[in-house]
Amino acid sequence: MAYTAKDYSKLIGMEGFSETLLKNHFTLYQGYVTNTNKLVELLSSKAKDATNPEYAELKRRFGFEFNGMRLHEYYFENLGGKEPLDKSGKLTRKLAEDFGSYEAWEQDFRATGAMRGIGWTILYQDDVTGQLFNQWINEHEVGHLAGCRPILVMDVFEHAFMTDYGLKRADYIAAVFKNINWKAVEGRLK
């Protein structure tokens, strides 16, 4: 079964994001879908030989391409929001419980996103304890918390903001916060 790229063109017109940036970003995302499918196919046809470097490198590559695909889906699906976060809803209450206050969570999430390097910032919920964490992901595949579900996902690769913001990553993060689809985010919370 092959993966199909989803259509996120309804995000075009979002405040703070140019059409050029979004269209390029959708194209990049489609590349991850294509490459994930390609890897699934290639790996199934290769001899299962651990001494073959080609087989080993394709195996290693899979986490990069698959997460590159899936994280973009989480990201695009938690954007395009028009309504502010319900400050008396379950997400706000949970954030306050685990971080001290909504504001303290937001400060930590923004700071995580502003770190040097390329990757992602993810608000995770531990499926075992329910605990929330703001986590840095290096590139697409390094740093994921096993058994945790992504609640809010933010792309901080340069392609996510350079076109519109140059090196001003904090300004991009502010634009993300203006467009979070809080209903989608809250829907992921257990």
Ligand SMILES: [Fe+2]
């Ligand atoms: Fe991206």
